[in-house]
Amino acid sequence: MEYIQKIDDMGGIIPTIEKGFIVREISDAAYRYQREIEEKKRIIVGVNEFVMEEEPVKIELFRVDPEVEKKQIERVNDIRKTRNNKKVKELLEELRRAAEKNENVMPYVLKAVKAYATLGEIIGTLKEVYGEYKPETII
DSSP: OHHHHHHHHTTOHHHHHHTTHHHHHHHHHHHHHHHHHHTTSSOOBTTTBSOOOSOOOOOOOOOOOHHHHHHHHHHHHHHHHHSOHHHHHHHHHHHHHHHHTTOOOHHHHHHHHHTTOOHHHHHHHHHHHHOOOOOOOOO
16 A cells, blocks of 8 residues: 555656656566576576576577568558558548547557558557657666
């Protein structure tokens, strides 16, 4: 309750988020947690205690076949040529307005998807309104 009171005293959750308080608190807690693990004040089986001395299994990274990538790019380009681009533009503008008004954007996203707007176009529209999250650097 003391912690909730502290947030209330700072003006509520929205101002604390805007001031970066919440992100700092999470970062500080993660830092303390990691230090406890490293100093063995917090035991995690298999991480900092009771660790097996076997060689780690090598996992091959998935790589997209360049031919598959090329075909996917062609498919997206074909869709952009054959869809109703005017309708897509209108729906993306509706999405932007809904985001600016802080409305539920999901119905607008679904309409845009049904008109064959790409994920990149939809995300780009939302980024213009909301921006992009960039975590603070902890020193």
